[in-house]
Amino acid sequence: MGRIPETELDSLKSSVDLAALVRSKGIELKKHGSKDLAGLSPFTEEKTPSFIVTPGKNLWHCMSSGQGGSVIDFVMKYDGVSFREAVELLRTKNPSLYRSAGPVRKSTVPKLPPPIEFDADDQTLFGQVLAYYAGRLKENKAAVDYLKKRGLWEEEALATFRIGYADRTLGLTLPHKNRKDGAEIRTRLQRLGIYRESGHEHFNGSLVFPVIDPDGNVREIYGRKVGSQKSGIYHLYLPGPHAGIWNPDCLKSPEIILTESVIDALTFWANGFCNATCIWGTEGFTDEHLEAFRQHKTQRIYLAYDRDKAGDRAAERDAPRLQSIGIECFGVKFPAGHDANEYATKVKPAEISLKTVLSGAEWLGRGRKSSGIKDQTTRVPSSSILLAAKLAAEEPALAGDEIPTPVGTKLAAEAEGQNDATKEKKASDSPCLKAVGEDYVLELGPRAYRVRGLQKNGSLEVLKVNLRLVHGELFHLDTLDFYRSKDREAFVRAAASETTLEPDLIKRDLGKLLLALEQVQEERIRAATESQPSHPEMSEEEQAEALELLKCPDLLERILSDFESCGIVGESTNKLTGYLACVSRKLDRPLAVIVQSTSAAGKSTLMESILAFIPEEERVKYSAMTGQSLYYLGETNLKNKILAIVEEEGAEKASYALKLLQSEGELTIASTGKDDQGRMKTEEYHVEGPVMIFLTTTAVDIDEELLNRCLVLTVDESREQTKAIHDLQREAETFEGLKRKVERERILAVHRNAQRLLKPLPVVNPFAKKLTFLSDRTRTRRDHVKYLTLIRTIALLHQHQRPLKERDGLQYIEVETSDIEAANRIAHEVLGRSLDELPPQTRRLLILLREMLDGRCREEELTPDVCLFSRRDVRRFTGWTEFQVRTHLTKLQDMEYILPHYGGRGQSFVYELLFNGEDDGRPQMCGLLDMTTTKTSSIESGGSSIERNGSSPQRASNEQGSSIGRNGSQPNGKGPSGLNYHQPAPKRTRGRKPQGVVTHVTP
Structure with a gap:
């Protein structure tokens, strides 16, 4: 419903005599003071005058009910009508206003006369509704202004095409649906498409353009919303398939102007071109259109569609259909992004500018090419037509100019x-x-x-x-x-x-x-x-340097050496693993990496250092991603590239998409959108992989779904590493640091060029059937794939050192034993760590606790079972923050590596270490083929010394025992992790020290 202007409301509130209206309802008003009138309130049962009317302000106030307001509010309250109905009653001065029937809470009988006959047939009913809409048009300023703005406010056009406006007042004239006649008429209007199932007018707030056939029957109604719409829907039609031809009189002409919309066709009509009609949007060319043109033997059609991608596609699609029945087609070329109405409103006078673009229409084929549209109407002044023809004839003379001026602009300027x-x-x-x-x-x-x-x-x-x-x-x-x-x-x-x-x-x-x-x-x-080259061109010297790197016999050692030269100390396995993972982007199933560490430990620096070796055009980096962002990145924008996200928490909402992209190698999403007519439609977005994913995180516990898809790298947080970083930071301030910075850029340039020379070649592993891997748990199914991919990646990196073989028409390179040996060295640390039940930093704290307690036991001659410790002891020994200590101690407690004891009244918790130190904390991946002896150390080997439970002699088993005693120990004296305890854990007592235990707590 269109908003009623404030000026009109103010006029109603001041022009209608409120006192007279109140008296007409049978309410006697008497003088009350110098300015007011008073009477009995019609809204309460009180017997004393409490209803006050102030004639000077035309306001009322009921002191007994506490209500009041203007004349509009009085009508709403007394007659039980809505605000809009009250306004309509006052605007039309309806006689029912001055009838005294007593106040009603809510009126169910319309006070406005219905504009339709309830027993009329469908077409008559259509006509009466359209006549009502036409009458409401001039009452709505917004609709009038809209038509004037678009140059369509013309009395002849309004009458000829019965243009109207639906302002939702039709429902105010109809009985409510809780009455029989109201339910019947509303049901009929719903069947005709005037009303929706919700009970609202279908074309509410829209200009209405009916499509009427020569017999006067309504075939279709087009509605154009006026004003901004939150829904984004501006174009409406009657439910069901499109029908009818707008302006059927145009078919009498052998030449027809065909537009996308009613408004564009009306623009031509209003400016003298009566042979204009329209389709129903870019997808609205119907068989009825084609059959009408065939029956009326149309010779020539000017496709005056919008000058945008959708309009161009529609013209390319519709022209062949028209040409197939012998119709000559011309394409009208408006300026880019313009339609007929926008062009006509910008280039004045419109009748001349439209004539000009029609004269310059592009011939699309079929029949004999004509010189331009013929004059089909006498509505354009002959002098203007002669002027247009004159200037059109001069147009070829401008062909040699650098910036030609369209004829339409010259016509407008001269006119x-x-x-x-x-x-x-x-x-x-x-x-x-x-x-x-x-x-x-x-x-x-x-x-x-x-x-x-x-x-x-x-x-x-x-x-x-x-x-x-x-x-x-x-x-x-x-x-x-x-x-x-x-x-x-x-x-x-x-x-x-x-x-x-x-x-x-x-x-x-x-x-x-x-x-x-x-x-x-x-x-x-x-x-x-336009498409740019995928990477900058390399000179012969640059290519030679890159090939020299790729052909280096000890290529992996050379890569680590270049990392050191670039100022990245330590982290050998992490740097090499990250580098190889980036190379795996060339494979069909790349690796994924997540760097885990505490805050400020250098995880982002590690990732940035590795990514610096990769060409910029082959990596995409974000700080954070929203949940749906990955689906709209473009179909090939991530293919065989690296997707780096600075913090895993920043991609939390996109974690599902990341997992799918890693597992499936592609993403597909069906999303709803709107077509050119504003109707909802389903669109499919596709993102192709494969893609290498690179993440960092400070989280101790990583999502299991993400963890088993990625290689987990842990930053070295030792004091030795920190000292080495400090030394390097100080060196950066010296002249040697300046030289290193210059050398770094040269090394990075060589590696980036080398990466550009790598090709995504197939890799064949002739040793694949001899390889072994742990199979004692389901997660090794994915770890095994990572291991095989690591081998393929190392072979791919050495492609310029391997012969390119061919068999059965397929070209490939082969894995060598050195590739497997290198992969095994990396797998022991990276994949071995992934099988640990403790996060790396938690494992690090466990080793430090063992060191701390071993030293204390030697100094104070205590046994480990009575040497308890507090969080303060741990912070003092390790130098870790309170948050780190609390977080990792909680993890160790959950995994039953430590046992908490309540320290007594006024004291904090103390802990007992249940870890005997057999595991030195070094990661080890068991079950890999030893390429030096070609013997396996896996659990499948009969001579292996590893127990059948699959645990490493250097790592606690991941299997949790099921026969744990009440005190946390197993019957064999071992805890759930398979580690020996010095003695069974003491019985816990609430609020006091454990019985039989001597506590030794450092203050």
């Missing part, structure tokens, strides 16, 4: 008036826009226009610039958007005042400048969107 501006030299009609640095200059005789800021416009829908006009010693400077008529008009007025030039002349100049800028803008955006 605006014969003054001194029309006597300019013809050279100024074909202006040359010159580039001066980042600015553009257009000189038109003594006038010079400078344009600045064109580069900031990244879309064809915006042309906002800083424009300066200089005329002699006078000038005017302003910022405007050329696509906003108000901006152009304001510039013309202000510039004419400042430079003393005539407004018509400046307006004509702006038209030429606009067209020149559009061409530059289109060329610039087209050049920017």
Whole structure:
């Protein structure tokens, strides 16, 4: 429903005599003070006057009920009607206003007369509804302004096509649906499509354009919403398939102008081209259209669709259908992004500009090419047609100009008036826009226009610039958007005042400048969107250096050496693993890496250092990602690239998509959108992989789904590593540090070029069937794939050192034993760590606790079972923060590596270490093939010394025992982790020290 203007409401509130209206309801009013009237309240049962009316302000107030307001509020309250119905009753001065029937809480009987006959047939009912809408059009200012703005407010057009406006007042005239006649008429209107199942008018807030056949029957109704819509839906039709031909009289002409929409066709009609009709949006060319053109023997059709991608596609699709029945087709070329109505409102006079674009329509085929549209109507003045023909004939003379000026602009300029501006030299009609640095200059005789800021416009829908006009010693400077008529008009007025030039002349100049800028803008955006080379070209010297690196016999050692030269100390396994994982982006199933450490330990530095060795065009880096962002990155934007996310927490919402991308190698999502007519449709978005995923995190516990898909790297947080980093940081301030920085750029350039030379070749592993791997748990199914991928990656990195073999038409390179040996060295630390039940930092704290207690036991001659410790002891020994100690002690407690004891009244918890130190904390991956002896140490080997439970002699088993005693020990004296205890854990007592235990706590 359209909003009622405040001015109209104010007029109603002041013009209707409230006192007279109240008295007409049978309420006697008497003098009350000097300014008021008082009477018995109609809304309460009180017997004393409490209903006050102030005639001077035309307001009322009921003191007994506490209500009051204007004349509108009184009608709403007394008659039990809605705000809109009250306004309509007052606006029309309905006789029911002055009837005294007593106040009602809610009226179910309409007080406005119905505009329709309840027993009328469907077509008559359609006609009565449309007549009501037509009558409401002139009552709605917003609808009138909309038609005027689009140049369509013409009495003849309104009457001919029965244009109306649905303002939701139709329902105010109908009985409520809880009454029999109300339910029946509303059901009929719903069946016709005027009402929806929800009970709302279908075309509420829309201009209504009926489609009526020659017999007067309504076949279709097109509704155009007025004003901004939150839903984004502006175009409505009757439910069901499209039917009918708008303006069927056009079929009498052998030449027809066919537009996308009713408004565009009405634009042609209103400007003298009565042979115009339309389809129903870009997908709305129906068989009925085709059959009508065939029956009426249409000879020529001008496809005046919108000048955008959708319109161009529709013209390419519809032209062959028309040509198949012998119709000659022409394509009307509006300026980019414009439709017929927008063009007609911008280039005045519209009848001349439309005639011109029709005359210059592009022939699309079939029949004999004509010279242009013939005059099918006498509504265009003959003088204007002659003028258009004259200028159209002159148009070929402009073909050699650098920036041609369309005929439409010249027509509009000449039609605006014969003054001194029309006597300019013809050279100024074909202006040359010159580039001066980042600015553009257009000189038109003594006038010079400078344009600045064109580069900031990244879309064809915006042309906002800083424009300066200089005329002699006078000038005017302003910022405007050329696509906003108000901006152009304001510039013309202000510039004419400042430079003393005539407004018509400046307006004509702006038209030429606009067209020149559009061409530059289109060329610039087209050049920017054209495909760029995937990587910069390498010189012969650069290529030779890159090949020398890839052919290095000890390539892996060379990579580690280059990391050291670039200033990345330590972390040998992490650096090499990360580098190889980045190389795996060339494979069909790349590796994924997640770097885990505490805050400020250097995880981001490690990731940045590894990524620096990879070409920029082959990596995509984000700080965070939203849940749906991955699905809309572009179909091939991630293919065989690295997707790096600085913090895993920043990708928490996108974790599901990341897992799918890693497992499936692609992403597909079905999303709802809107078509050109505003109707909902389903669109599919596809993102191709494979992609290598690189993450960092400070979380102690990583999502299990993500963990078993990734290689987990842990930053070295030892004091030795920290000292080495400090030494390097100090060296960076010296001259040697400056030299290292220069050398770093050279090394990185060589590695990036080497990465560009790597090809995604197939890799065959002739030793695959001999390889072994742990199979004691299901998660090794994915770890085994990581192991095999690591071997393939190392072989792929050495592709320039291997012969390219061919068999059965397939080319490939083979894995060598050195590749497996290198993979085994990495797998022991990286994959071995992944099988540990403790996170790396928690494992590190466990080793430190063992060291701390061993030293204390030796010094104080205590046994481990009575040497308890507190969190403060741990912080003092390790130097870790309170948060780190608390987090990892909680993890050790949950995994039953430590046992908490309550320290007594006023004391904190103390802990007992249940870990005997048999595991030295070094990661080890058992079950890998030893390439030096070609013997396996796996659990499948009969001679292996590893127990059948699959645990490593250097790692606690991941299997949790099921026969744990009440005190936490197993019957054999071992804890659930398979580690020996010194003695069974003591019985816990609440609120006091454990019985039989001597505590030794350091204050």
